[in-house]
């Protein structure tokens with residue numbers, strides 16, 4: 001299965017540069033289910049094959065690989081998340097408002113820095129969940145906090161979380177790794193089960209509709225190679241989900257008052273850490289990117 005997945009990743013890389021002219025090397029081949037497939041013709045042929053594959057093959061969570069987990073933790077581009085992502089997520093959680101105290105759920109907590117910050121900033125317990133043992137090991141080592149409990153998730157079930165017990169929930173850069181709308185629906189429905197009525201659920205993710213030129217934009221659900229790791233050449237394979245897909249999933253899971261925010265540098269000047277803001281000229285920094293925050297209220 002590992003060979004199968006790396007074949008798909010290689011195929012993705014090979015075709016990346018050809019998106020603009022929508023042609024494809026006629027000899028692109030990949031191996032899946034033990035057989036070799038050859039794709040020829042124009043890009044749309046490949047994209048439809050990729051869509052089928054992403055449905056048929058359950059892509060393993062790349063963060064289960066300890067090397068990927070360590071590289072992700074050390075990745076310096078995460079600075080952008082602290083500029084244009086997490087501060088807006090914290091605001092959308094609406095935890096400063098009056099209300100009954102209670103724990104906050106972080107699904108796909110990764111190495112735990114965001115969960116620990118939520119616990120510190122809002123003086124709240126955080127139930128931090130990840131399916132990768134390697135990521136959780138790093139989280140427990142690097143971001144222990146008396147109010148944060150780390151748990152390993154099995155599939156999309158959060159059986160250890162009581163129904164209606166969470167005051168708010170969020171997931172950051174998690175849904176982009178989900179292989180299908182069904183998988184997202186299952187997970188979001190499970191998150192909804194854990195929330196009290198009136199609780200906010202916030203999704204933070206990259207907005208690739210804005211990052212990519214129209215000619216580069218794949219179709220919903222297609223596999224997309226995502227480089228990370230400070231020039232080490234590491235990359236992981238995610239999926240292309242327009243922000244409108246997340247909004248639909250939220251609505252389908254019964255969340256009301258669904259809002260979408262697209263953070264700007266001007267807005268970040270009011271919200272982000274002043275030391276981070278002063279650390280460079282963000283307006284000219286390379287690698288600028290677009291983020292979206294979606295939130296909804298559990299009815």
Ligand SMILES: C[S@@+](CC[C@H](N)C(=O)[O-])C[C@H]1O[C@@H](n2cnc3c(N)ncnc32)[C@H](O)[C@@H]1O
Nearest residue numbers: 063108109110130131132135153155172173174
């Ligand atoms: C891109 S990382 C983001 C980590 C963190 N939220 C952040 O903002 O840095 C995605 C994380 O989601 C975890 N993950 C993937 N599928 C999951 C699932 N079904 N349930 C819980 N965690 C999952 C991965 O192991 C990984 O740690």
